[in-house]
Amino acid sequence: MPLVEITLVEGRPPHLLRGLIHELHIAVVRALAAPAEAVRVVVREVPPSLWAAGDVTIAEREAARAAGSAADLEEVS
Structure with a gap:
């Protein structure tokens, strides 16, 4: 089987x-x-909060990416 x-x-x-x-x-x-x-x-x-690579969870990586995107938008305006 x-x-x-x-x-x-x-x-x-x-x-x-x-x-x-x-x-x-x-x-x-x-x-x-x-x-x-x-x-x-x-x-x-x-859940993304329980899956990590290099001691960084996917949830943390996504949050950092989103924060980076928000910071990029603030620099443009």
């Missing part, structure tokens, strides 16, 4: 996640000649 696990930052619409599940399922069935009913797919979504 093949099991595919994927972890993503949350925020994608349900229809995109459903499409991902479908495409992963098809890929495993084709690549492994696995019976369709035996393939399992698990999608885990993690």
